[in-house]
Amino acid sequence: MHIRFGALVVLVCAGTTSLFAQGTPPRGADSVIALPELTVTATRDLREVFRTPAPVSVVDSTTLARRAPSSITDLFFDLPGLDVNGVGPSQSRPIIRGLLGQRILLMEDGIRMNNSRRETDFGEIPSQVGLEALGRVEVVRGPASVLYGSDAIGGAVNLITRQPPRALGPTTLHGSLGYRYQGAGDQQRPFGLVAGTAGRFSFLGFGSYRDAGAYIAPPGNFGKDTLRSGTRVYDTGVKDQNYSAQLGYAFSATQGLHARYERYTADDAGFGYVKSAELGHPSNPDIIIRYPSQGVDRVSLGYTNRSLGSAIADRLDVTSYYSSNARRLTFDLIIPTGPGSQGVISTHNFTDVDTWGFRVEAAKAIGKVALTYGADGFEERSDNTDTTTMTGLGPPSTDPVSKTPNATFRSVGGFLQADFRPLPKLSLIAGVRVQHIKAESRPTPNVTTPLASHENATVVGNLNTEYLLTSNVSLIGTVGRGFRSPNLIERFFEGVVPELPGYEVQSPDLKPETSLNLDLGVRFRNRRGTLEVFGFRNEITDAISLQSTGGTVQGLPAFINVNVDQLRYLGVEANGHLIVDHGFSAVANFTAIDSKDLRNDSLPVANGYGLRIGGEARYDHPGGRFWLSYGARHNDKQKDLEGAPAPAFTVMQARGGLRLFQAGRSRHTIALALDNVANKLYSETSNSNFFRPSPGRNVTLAYRVDF
Numbered sequence: 081m082h083i084r085f086g087a088l089v090v091l092v093c094a095g096t097t098s099l100f101a102q103g104t105p106p107r108g109a110d111s112v113i114a115l116p117e118l119t120v121t122a123t124r125d126l127r128e129v130f131r132t133p134a135p136v137s138v139v140d141s142t143t144l145a146r147r148a149p150s151s152i153t154d155l156f157f158d159l160p161g162l163d164v165n166g167v168g169p170s171q172s173r174p175i176i177r178g179l180l181g182q183r184i185l186l187m188e189d190g191i192r193m194n195n196s197r198r199e200t201d202f203g204e205i206p207s208q209v210g211l212e213a214l215g216r217v218e219v220v221r222g223p224a225s226v227l228y229g230s231d232a233i234g235g236a237v238n239l240i241t242r243q244p245p246r247a248l249g250p251t252t253l254h255g256s257l258g259y260r261y262q263g264a265g266d267q268q269r270p271f272g273l274v275a276g277t278a279g280r281f282s283f284l285g286f287g288s289y290r291d292a293g294a295y296i297a298p299p300g301n302f303g304k305d306t307l308r309s310g311t312r313v314y315d316t317g318v319k320d321q322n323y324s325a326q327l328g329y330a331f332s333a334t335q336g337l338h339a340r341y342e343r344y345t346a347d348d349a350g351f352g353y354v355k356s357a358e359l360g361h362p363s364n365p366d367i368i369i370r371y372p373s374q375g376v377d378r379v380s381l382g383y384t385n386r387s388l389g390s391a392i393a394d395r396l397d398v399t400s401y402y403s404s405n406a407r408r409l410t411f412d413l414i415i416p417t418g419p420g421s422q423g424v425i426s427t428h429n430f431t432d433v434d435t436w437g438f439r440v441e442a443a444k445a446i447g448k449v450a451l452t453y454g455a456d457g458f459e460e461r462s463d464n465t466d467t468t469t470m471t472g473l474g475p476p477s478t479d480p481v482s483k484t485p486n487a488t489f490r491s492v493g494g495f496l497q498a499d500f501r502p503l504p505k506l507s508l509i510a511g512v513r514v515q516h517i518k519a520e521s522r523p524t525p526n527v528t529t530p531l532a533s534h535e536n537a538t539v540v541g542n543l544n545t546e547y548l549l550t551s552n553v554s555l556i557g558t559v560g561r562g563f564r565s566p567n568l569i570e571r572f573f574e575g576v577v578p579e580l581p582g583y584e585v586q587s588p589d590l591k592p593e594t595s596l597n598l599d600l601g602v603r604f605r606n607r608r609g610t611l612e613v614f615g616f617r618n619e620i621t622d623a624i625s626l627q628s629t630g631g632t633v634q635g636l637p638a639f640i641n642v643n644v645d646q647l648r649y650l651g652v653e654a655n656g657h658l659i660v661d662h663g664f665s666a667v668a669n670f671t672a673i674d675s676k677d678l679r680n681d682s683l684p685v686a687n688g689y690g691l692r693i694g695g696e697a698r699y700d701h702p703g704g705r706f707w708l709s710y711g712a713r714h715n716d717k718q719k720d721l722e723g724a725p726a727p728a729f730t731v732m733q734a735r736g737g738l739r740l741f742q743a744g745r746s747r748h749t750i751a752l753a754l755d756n757v758a759n760k761l762y763s764e765t766s767n768s769n770f771f772r773p774s775p776g777r778n779v780t781l782a783y784r785v786d787f
Contacts, residue, residue, distance in 0.1 A: 141214075219237050248333055254787065262778060296775065372410060376405045
């Protein structure tokens with residue numbers, strides 16, 4: 081089946097991309113009134129988090145403005161069940177309940193950002209969306225495949241952008257300007273946003289630029305690794321830019337069109353590394369992974385009608401989109417071969433992924449049942465060029481064969497969700513999705529491997545329940561299945577893998593990974609604060625793992641991806657907020673995760689911490705003039721990792737903000753943060769085996785004016 085998705089088709093973004101969703105951009109942290117947290121990602125309708133029958137986390141506009149993070153993932157350290165993989169402002173990626181990479185779905189305004197050409201363990205980068213362009217971030221902890229399809233097997237992160245004001249009112253003009261400096265890497269980031277309306281038209285424009293160098297890690301000991309002085313962590317900087325423009329036209333107060341264009345460019349990014357010689361291991365190889373350049377262009381067109389009133393739908397949302405993601409990757413393995421000499425295996429890859437996609441979503445109330453249903457799909461065409469050179473390890477050689485051939489990945493699916501209340505205090509949400517996916521390789525210069533293709537269909541479902549024990553106590557239970565279709569690298573990669581070392585054979589007939597997830601939780605609230613506790617069990621079957629074939633290819637041990645693992649993740653998450661008198665408050669979070677391969681319990685499968693506890697004490701001036709906070713986070717020792725265990729560590733942060741002055745409609749604020757107060761050497765758990773320490777003590781200063 082060959083489909084080219086270029087026509088205008090349908091999407092719901094209830095509260096996200098819709099022209100009528102959010103209204104005027106926020107006018108600064110101090111102008112935001114505290115309201116109950118809301119979410120749309122978990123159920124596709126706007127709900128109070130307390131009444132949402134699913135474990136969700138929300139980072140709102142107030143937090144985004146006050147904290148002025150280097151990366152959106154910086155805020156995940158304060159949320160239960162979340163962790164971060166990678167270092168630096170551009171290459172940090174989310175971990176949810178111990179799962180990462182392509183097992184997490186990253187979205188912008190409900191549209192998937194994942195692509196099928198990313199490495200399985202890394203996934204897409206959130207930095208493609210400008211931080212100050214965000215209105216909020218929502219995270220679904222646990223499978224979200226019924227609503228969003230493949231990859232949401234461990235959870236979903238939805239980056240929801242700020243929207244233009246509502247049209248059909250008086251002419252308006254609002255915006256924000258600001259500048260952020262961070263001592264780690266001497267990072268600088270100016271930004272500007274302007275939005276407004278004129279009659280039936282609304283508009284929004286955004287731009288930011290960032291220049292960050294490689295940061296310095298402090299001296300100290302961390303497990304088996306020692307730094308005797310402040311040491312540069314190479315390839316942890318970036319020079320990147322975010323631009324976006326959105327235009328809307330309102331037919332009425334509830335019906336309109338919107339178009340959006342955005343561009344992201346990044347140069348000199350990398351995965352980060354410390355030279356082996358600086359770690360006291362001069363005979364060990366250095367692994368250097370860089371993205372010299374990356375460019376992403378994304379265009380979307382949409383239609384929204386929130387008062388359709390037809391026999392089949394009360395609400396209809398339409399979006400089609402196109403994106404181009406072109407990036408260069410260099411992989412260098414530098415092997416010491418003697419005093420003053422070394423061998424180098426270097427791979428240069430260029431990948432260009434074009435994606436055409438759509439999503440259709442409608443809603444209809446039939447009696448006491450609210451139906452949400454629709455379809456989505458996309459086609460990706462990946463073109464790849466590889467060149468591998470080897471020097472210093474025998475006669476110099478060059479291999480022009482692409483390890484992953486040109487390929488196409490197509491996906492189309494339909495979903496149905498019913499929300500009903502059989503009893504006054506009992507709410508049920510049941511959903512089902514059917515998905516068809518086809519992957520096939522295409523003719524590629526210098527590649528002689530036979531063409532291959534594979535297609536499969538997957539059915540998943542979920543049942544979410546909420547029982548309101550009292551007006552202040554809510555009981556939550558969920559059971560649901562998720563799935564992830566193998567990507568193009570897992571299916572079609574064939575060639576030498578220096579870091580194994582070995583030869584990987586292609587495996588086009590892989591089956592999708594599937595998961596079965598159970599959640600039990602309780603939420604409590606009163607005028608003094610909130611408390612949430614969830615326990616979960618997520619079991620992934622047909623998990624893909626690279627296994628030895630027992631044979632050799634080109635004189636090297638042969639490996640192949642197979643559906644062999646059965647992974648189980650058990651955990652407890654807790655999150656609380658306590659309001660004390662006179663402007664004082666405190667927050668705390670706790671997460672414990674146990675991971676295991678049920679078919680091979682000796683195989684380490686953890687990707688992040690096993691136990692983490694954190695908290696923050698805070699003071700807010702009653703008049704909103706300033707705020708202060710001091711927080712700490714403790715990661716316990718993690719033994720379930722390949723290589724050496726990750727040591728425990730505790731890190732502390734001090735933060736504050738001040739409203740400088742207000743002149744007319746403009747409000748000027750500054751935010752100040754001191755991270756890693758004790759200047760400790762530490763590495764996040766996921767970065768410990770391939771040791772990439774975090775920055776030493778550093779200061780962040782952000783200035784912002786909202787008008």
